[in-house]
Amino acid sequence: MTNLIMNQTKTSILPFDPKSQVRDSMVIKLTPAMARYILEHHNKDNRKICPSQVNKIAQSVDTFGWLFTGDAVIFNTNGDINESQHRLTFIASQDAGEYETSVTLGAQPDSFSNAAIAKPRRAHDEIYRKDNTAEASQTAILGDLLVRKGGKPKLTINNAVKQWFDWKDDIKKAEKICNSFLTDTEDFSTQKKTIGAFVTLCVNAKLGDEAEAFLDLLKAELLGDSTCRLTSDFVEYWKEHTWNESNEGKLKVLYMMLCVSMDRLIKKPNGAVALNITPSKLDPKTLTGVYRKFLA
Numbered sequence: 001m002t003n004l005i006m007n008q009t010k011t012s013i014l015p016f017d018p019k020s021q022v023r024d025s026m027v028i029k030l031t032p033a034m035a036r037y038i039l040e041h042h043n044k045d046n047r048k049i050c051p052s053q054v055n056k057i058a059q060s061v062d063t064f065g066w067l068f069t070g071d072a073v074i075f076n077t078n079g080d081i082n083e084s085q086h087r088l089t090f091i092a093s094q095d096a097g098e099y100e101t102s103v104t105l106g107a108q109p110d111s112f113s114n115a116a117i118a119k120p121r122r123a124h125d126e127i128y129r130k131d132n133t134a135e136a137s138q139t140a141i142l143g144d145l146l147v148r149k150g151g152k153p154k155l156t157i158n159n160a161v162k163q164w165f166d167w168k169d170d171i172k173k174a175e176k177i178c179n180s181f182l183t184d185t186e187d188f189s190t191q192k193k194t195i196g197a198f199v200t201l202c203v204n205a206k207l208g209d210e211a212e213a214f215l216d217l218l219k220a221e222l223l224g225d226s227t228c229r230l231t232s233d234f235v236e237y238w239k240e241h242t243w244n245e246s247n248e249g250k251l252k253v254l255y256m257m258l259c260v261s262m263d264r265l266i267k268k269p270n271g272a273v274a275l276n277i278t279p280s281k282l283d284p285k286t287l288t289g290v291y292r293k294f295l296a
Helices: 002-006 032-041 051-064 085-092 123-130 136-148 160-184 189-204 208-222 229-241 247-267 290-294
Strands: 024-030 072-076 099-107
Touching (some): 032 085, 123 160, 136 160, 136 189, 189 208, 189 247, 189 290, 208 229, 208 247, 247 290
Parallel strands (some): 072 099
Antiparallel strands (some): 024 099
8 A cells, every 4th residue: 555655646636556567456436537537548458338338337336336346447557457447437427426446556468468358247147156056048048038028127147136036936847848849859959948938938827738738749740740730830830931030030930939829729729720820920019819918
């Protein structure tokens, strides 16, 4: 801290010397004026600011307040920051306040480029910290079902744990239902998460048995051992109308096809009814039945 006090006169707005050649660390209360000064005078050769990342920080502060994480604003020996320009940009945008922040001095100028890149945190990482029984495949299902059911929220690092415990039991039941179908067939191997999301929503709506019955019929169809009109139409439509869709487009169509199929199956449990859908009939605005039931 001697180095800190001696250099206060060198940079009047900051309580430390950004160009310090001595390695040092401290915790300060950073103000918007300080953040603006750092960005203007000590932010050379850095990455382009990503507005969406600044927005994520703002949303976190709105929800939880400013959290002291220990992540530091790192200055190299040239006096420029190696890290934290997005947090600084958020602070600089504020009118007032003090934000408790770690500061590290004396980093090597090339350390940002040459050091191993830290692994980004994912929603699954946050879930696993609280529940080490959670599988990555189950988190993928969780994220997809929040998309398919519409509305908000989408899965984020901030809401992952709450959403997981809200849906955990249904997801685990759904995954067991899906296992036989996905193990014995490969036709929908790249759409596992959407099938899992659909079955999860069925389980949540007390339609788990019906979902399992449909997957059994569909598996028989794919294995060439079925005379079910519903599933034969399903497979025919899937092959003819989705081959040129984007990956997300395929997932969206598949989900709506599953919803339409479930409506038909509920009306005729033996699955004899035809699917009878066209592209226009898969417009979300016209779908009813379980599709509407599953919406947020």
